[in-house]
Amino acid sequence: MKENLEKVIKEICGKHGNDRSKMMDIVSGVHSQLGHVPGEAMGLIAAECKAERIDVESVVSFYAFFSKEPKGRVVIRLCNDIVDQMYGVQRVAAAFKEELGIDFGQTTPDGKFSLEWAPCIGMCDQPPAAMIGDKIMTWLSSDSAREIVRTLKECGDPSKLKHTLGDGNNAHELVQSAVSNNLREKGAVVFAPMELGAGLAAALSVSPTDVIKKMISSRLRGRGGAGFPAGMKWEFTRNAAGDEKYILCNADEGEPGTFKDRVILTEAPNVLFEGMTIAGYAIGSKQGLLYLRGEYAYLRAFLENVLAERRKAGLLGKNIMGKGFDYDIRIQMGAGAYVCGEETALISSCEGLRGDPKNRPPFPAQKGYLGKPSCVNNVETYCAAARIMEKGDAWFAALGSQGSSGTKLLSISGDCKRPGVYELPFGVTLKDVLERVGAEECIAVQVGGPSGQLVSKADFGRKICYDDLATGGAIVVFGKGRDILEIAHNYMEFFCEESCGYCTPCRVGNELMKSRLERIMAGHGESSDLRYIEELGLTMKTMSRCGLGQTSANPVVTSLKNFRSEYEKRVIKREDGMQPSFDIHKALETSEGITGRKSVHFV
Amino acid sequence: MSETYNFTIDGKEITGRPGQTILQAADEAGVYIPRLCAHKELCAHGSCRVCTVMVNGRPQSACTQPAGAGMVVENETPKLLGMRKQLIDMLFVEGNHFCMFCEKSGNCELQGLAYRFGIMAPQHPYMFQKKDVDASHPDIYIDQNRCIVCARCVRASHDVDGKSAFGFVGRGIHKKIAFNAEHNLSETKLAATDMAAGICPVGAIIKKRVGFAIPVGQRKYDTKPIGSDIEKR
Numbered sequence: 009m010k011e012n013l014e015k016v017i018k019e020i021c022g023k024h025g026n027d028r029s030k031m032m033d034i035v036s037g038v039h040s041q042l043g044h045v046p047g048e049a050m051g052l053i054a055a056e057c058k059a060e061r062i063d064v065e066s067v068v069s070f071y072a073f074f075s076k077e078p079k080g081r082v083v084i085r086l087c088n089d090i091v092d093q094m095y096g097v098q099r100v101a102a103a104f105k106e107e108l109g110i111d112f113g114q115t116t117p118d119g120k121f122s123l124e125w126a127p128c129i130g131m132c133d134q135p136p137a138a139m140i141g142d143k144i145m146t147w148l149s150s151d152s153a154r155e156i157v158r159t160l161k162e163c164g165d166p167s168k169l170k171h172t173l174g175d176g177n178n179a180h181e182l183v184q185s186a187v188s189n190n191l192r193e194k195g196a197v198v199f200a201p202m203e204l205g206a207g208l209a210a211a212l213s214v215s216p217t218d219v220i221k222k223m224i225s226s227r228l229r230g231r232g233g234a235g236f237p238a239g240m241k242w243e244f245t246r247n248a249a250g251d252e253k254y255i256l257c258n259a260d261e262g263e264p265g266t267f268k269d270r271v272i273l274t275e276a277p278n279v280l281f282e283g284m285t286i287a288g289y290a291i292g293s294k295q296g297l298l299y300l301r302g303e304y305a306y307l308r309a310f311l312e313n314v315l316a317e318r319r320k321a322g323l324l325g326k327n328i329m330g331k332g333f334d335y336d337i338r339i340q341m342g343a344g345a346y347v348c349g350e351e352t353a354l355i356s357s358c359e360g361l362r363g364d365p366k367n368r369p370p371f372p373a374q375k376g377y378l379g380k381p382s383c384v385n386n387v388e389t390y391c392a393a394a395r396i397m398e399k400g401d402a403w404f405a406a407l408g409s410q411g412s413s414g415t416k417l418l419s420i421s422g423d424c425k426r427p428g429v430y431e432l433p434f435g436v437t438l439k440d441v442l443e444r445v446g447a448e449e450c451i452a453v454q455v456g457g458p459s460g461q462l463v464s465k466a467d468f469g470r471k472i473c474y475d476d477l478a479t480g481g482a483i484v485v486f487g488k489g490r491d492i493l494e495i496a497h498n499y500m501e502f503f504c505e506e507s508c509g510y511c512t513p514c515r516v517g518n519e520l521m522k523s524r525l526e527r528i529m530a531g532h533g534e535s536s537d538l539r540y541i542e543e544l545g546l547t548m549k550t551m552s553r554c555g556l557g558q559t560s561a562n563p564v565v566t567s568l569k570n571f572r573s574e575y576e577k578r579v580i581k582r583e584d585g586m587q588p589s590f591d592i593h594k595a596l597e598t599s600e601g602i603t604g605r606k607s608v609h610f611v
Numbered sequence: 612m613s614e615t616y617n618f619t620i621d622g623k624e625i626t627g628r629p630g631q632t633i634l635q636a637a638d639e640a641g642v643y644i645p646r647l648c649a650h651k652e653l654c655a656h657g658s659c660r661v662c663t664v665m666v667n668g669r670p671q672s673a674c675t676q677p678a679g680a681g682m683v684v685e686n687e688t689p690k691l692l693g694m695r696k697q698l699i700d701m702l703f704v705e706g707n708h709f710c711m712f713c714e715k716s717g718n719c720e721l722q723g724l725a726y727r728f729g730i731m732a733p734q735h736p737y738m739f740q741k742k743d744v745d746a747s748h749p750d751i752y753i754d755q756n757r758c759i760v761c762a763r764c765v766r767a768s769h770d771v772d773g774k775s776a777f778g779f780v781g782r783g784i785h786k787k788i789a790f791n792a793e794h795n796l797s798e799t800k801l802a803a804t805d806m807a808a809g810i811c812p813v814g815a816i817i818k819k820r821v822g823f824a825i826p827v828g829q830r831k832y833d834t835k836p837i838g839s840d841i842e843k844r
Contacts, residue, residue, distance in 0.1 A: 047793050048793075051793065060775040060778070060791050061791050061792070061793075062775060062777070062778030062789060062790070062791035063775075063778065065778065065780055065789060066778045066779055066780055066789070069780035069781050069782075069789075070780075070781070070782050345782075347782075362779065362782075367655065367656075367657045367672075367675045368675075369675075369676075369677065504783055504784065505783060506782075506783070507782065507783040507784070508782050508783070508786070509760070509779075509781065509782045509783045509784065509785070509786025510658050510786070511657070511658050511659070511660050512658070512659050512660050512661075512698050512701050512702060512759075512760075513660055513697075513698060513701070515705070515760070515783060515784055515786065516701035516702070516704070516705045516735075516784065517701065518783070518784075519738065519783075519784050520701070520704075520735050520736075523736065543693075543697070544697070546694070547693075547694045547697045547698070550663070550670045550694055551660045551663050551670065551694055551697075551698060552660070553657060553658070553660065553672070
């Protein structure tokens, strides 16, 4: 057994060049072969890669898809995002539990199944959804959940699950997925048809610095949410000292409610890869990395094939389009960690480390992946770059609104008739968006995912753009009867789960915020709790190290700001200012039962 | 000298040298910026966030932010003091700290900061998390009830001692110190003479048999508040 383990580890490590920086791939390889990464394997991996055992253990313990303890051969990960909750995921959960005879977080005694909750898996437009191994199943019901378990009990192979195929490339032979695109509106930038190589040819016909000039004059800003001018980022990276530079693409969209990258990767991967290649040419890089979130593993073979076809067509590899430019792209898989969408955490993960963000400065443009100058952009940003080269900077700058040129992809879900992806010009009002998606009964909208803000009707006239309602693209609609505090609580649970734990305000602050909210929801809140929330939120925002902690109090802070009455009606107003944090009568119940009499002090 | 430059902290003119962080330049100038994870012999970590200052109006951790000419740094503003107090508070409620019978009492930097900030009792509720204690090593024991996840031991062991005895596992509130071993601390190469064994700011890493060698009352922060050594310069 031990010899066999050694052989397996040697083989997997060898496949990745015994390279410590490929720890994600190595651990993932061991995990898929053994179903977990036991302590013994950690020592062996460390020895092969000249790393320390603790380096391996820290990686295994960080990512949701890795485990030190044995997992079932099939892991069922049911998404517990707020939208899935709204669409009856608890009924699906009950069916899975009953059919498998285990609770969440458990593995069946025969070692065949594990059942887990997963944070948003990028399927909010088709809830409830689950990952069955790498397979995505959507629009689940308690019946389909039972059917899934029965099928798997017979064959044990998730790829044998029966389902209808999704539209577009979801039906491609290398995807074969049940996922639907729900691509509702195609705009001029990302989803307009593009001739293969058109953007790249235009870029290669001018100098790299001219490409950067075009990016700057197009006024393209990063689509991830922060909105940093893309051209400037490229320029910094180009001007940084060093010959070895990297292009990194952030396809780790994990913000609950976002799924636009999924549709780009499925329907417009060539636009993306073209943009990444143009960026490589512009900054002087030979290697690009697509960091693909683990939840989208079902797209990997398809994307690898697109890359292979591009190599065949001379659009990647040596001497691209005969212009003497060498560049290639590889895919780096993530393994279930939202924080890796933060650019420096993404770099850590690519380097085979825990997904901890790095200290800045130095910025990635100076010192990024493997300590080399690196340019990290969002999927959508690279797509826009390809279009800018194809159709011109002036064309792009004329789209959208003042200060926010181009279009924005919005992932819209929740209480609306037409959930899906919408590519709309910047400057569109939220009201207009809500009409398009069919959300007449809407009382609140989460704009920019949980790290954004929960806006009320008073703000529906505001515009989607960097200077007003800035968003990475996730929009969740809440209709009449939805509980604002429950929404905030679901999002706080998400951030507690996804904080990397590096810095104090995020690691501890999120827990404190969640428990104070729970106190209010349980009816024990007092008006001073609202002040506590505001003060705690400000500390988290000011003192946290990265964007996660700086925005993770937003679900509570912004819902309190915009729906204050919802909170006020749940807290007890007391003249003495005391906090009834627990129920004395409930606490005395047991002892009163034993003594057989009521307390004389607390009546 | 042409190499030096000036900036201000709370209006006071400070002279910095190239390559210095705000914290280092402030220390040299006798301006104390409270900190926990930072240590002058280790590379900056930037995790406790207690040293956060406002740099030209934006929050930055003083231990990681390079100082620069003309910077306007705010340190002791009521807003920052209040937020630092909250962070110190968070570190208390996250762990299980019993100062009255901790070997480190009086030498503990967390306790020292709590006194400096006038914290009598935490404003946040205790979490009462269950934490591990490891006494397997002949000369050292680890009580994670008192750990503040500052990574001083991790950095010292890796960067200075060259042993990598410590690392981190888990994430979020479950992030904790782990040992470079299958089972326990005794399997690591950690020795009591290592920097990692003596660098803990709190009572999480304690050398055995010397815990009360110096009596309470005669310890580092028993008579002078934490930071006064820097302020005296």
